[in-house]
Amino acid sequence: MQKHGVKILLLTVAGLIALGLVMLFSTSAFAQDSHGDIYFFVKRQGLWLCVAVVGAMVAANLDYHLWEKYWYVFFAGAFVLLILCFVPHIGLRINGSNRWINLGFGVAQPSELAKVAAIFFMAYWYSRYEKQSHGFVMGLVAPMAILSLLLIPIALEVDLGNTALIGATGVSMMFVAGAALRWLLALGAAGLGGLYFLAMNISERQGRIMAFMDPEKYRLGEGLQQWQALIAFGSGGVDGLGLGEGRQKMLYLPYAHTDFIFPMIGEELGLKVTLATVACYLIMTLCGCLIASNARDRFGLLLGFGAVMMIALQAAVNIGVTTSLLPNKGMPLPFISYGGSNLMVCLFMIGLLVNIHKQGRPLVPRFAGALLSARVARRT
Numbered sequence: 001m002q003k004h005g006v007k008i009l010l011l012t013v014a015g016l017i018a019l020g021l022v023m024l025f026s027t028s029a030f031a032q033d034s035h036g037d038i039y040f041f042v043k044r045q046g047l048w049l050c051v052a053v054v055g056a057m058v059a060a061n062l063d064y065h066l067w068e069k070y071w072y073v074f075f076a077g078a079f080v081l082l083i084l085c086f087v088p089h090i091g092l093r094i095n096g097s098n099r100w101i102n103l104g105f106g107v108a109q110p111s112e113l114a115k116v117a118a119i120f121f122m123a124y125w126y127s128r129y130e131k132q133s134h135g136f137v138m139g140l141v142a143p144m145a146i147l148s149l150l151l152i153p154i155a156l157e158v159d160l161g162n163t164a165l166i167g168a169t170g171v172s173m174m175f176v177a178g179a180a181l182r183w184l185l186a187l188g189a190a191g192l193g194g195l196y197f198l199a200m201n202i203s204e205r206q207g208r209i210m211a212f213m214d215p216e217k218y219r220l221g222e223g224l225q226q227w228q229a230l231i232a233f234g235s236g237g238v239d240g241l242g243l244g245e246g247r248q249k250m251l252y253l254p255y256a257h258t259d260f261i262f263p264m265i266g267e268e269l270g271l272k273v274t275l276a277t278v279a280c281y282l283i284m285t286l287c288g289c290l291i292a293s294n295a296r297d298r299f300g301l302l303l304g305f306g307a308v309m310m311i312a313l314q315a316a317v318n319i320g321v322t323t324s325l326l327p328n329k330g331m332p333l334p335f336i337s338y339g340g341s342n343l344m345v346c347l348f349m350i351g352l353l354v355n356i357h358k359q360g361r362p363l364v365p366r367f368a369g370a371l372l373s374a375r376v377a378r379r380t
Helices: 005-030 040-061 065-069 071-084 110-128 136-156 160-177 181-200 203-213 224-236 261-293 298-322 340-358 366-379
Strands: 091-094 097-102
Touching: 005 040, 005 261, 005 340, 040 340, 065 071, 065 110, 065 298, 071 110, 071 136, 097 110, 110 136, 110 160, 110 298, 110 340, 136 160, 136 181, 160 181, 160 298, 224 261, 224 298, 261 298, 261 340, 298 340
Parallel strands: none
Antiparallel strands: 091 097
């Protein structure tokens, strides 16, 4: 599998994108913002896909060491865009959050760029300061202080999900880089405690926590989406109602074409396809980790691992939310949900993995390696 990991990775991603376009065609006709065009979201997603593929090709063909050299450009750009979310007439407040900026021709979510910037920075830091990665200051305090320049604005946007996602990816990269486990556990506990404190002191997020604890009681309020999602899964059963035959998308389940598209897969295509979707994410994660482990240098290892973990954790959160295993959080399902910014970032990260694979160490079969060692021993 290691030899053909990149091929399996690309096939898996292509399958997820194809599934996303099919489900978007099935669900988006009933979306409130379709502007009377049943193909509105499908066409826009197709355009974003074309742009995202170009971005992935750039990432796959440019030397990934370029990102190590210019990581600060992405970091500074992401920070500025996050600040613009709070500037009147530029930042947009939607559903109680300041997560978007108006680009004139559309809207963008700066936290998506922050994901890339965070991975670039963490990979640079722990490859630049490899020997100090076990220390408390250079291995934990300093990198987290710098990363907080992105995390704090995202948290102030009231986007606790992406704050947790970027933070969790950063901690996982620290673990791979060799940071002390005891400090990482303490950091993780402090981060979860901080997020819980913020959620319980923000009325809307507090309602989501309460709905998670008792979804039936809040099924007509904060727990509506997750309750309707469970109904969708139950209605679909093992085989599903059939493509296009789902009922929850008919304005019963809000955002059925974006954050809650996974329950629509369950309702229309059944348990078999939902399990196959989960399997695709697991295979993608495994292939990505194999590619990263075969990187030629430490920066490539950390960059590849961070990229695949960012996608995998996002998928895990979305699936956890839509199956009521986690509190409600608006986070798209990678490659499947509607959303141009997220699609571009996810495909860009896949391009990074392809680039790391192209520059990776050559794979030598075990028997060939043993034979080569024997020959060298005889010559010496």
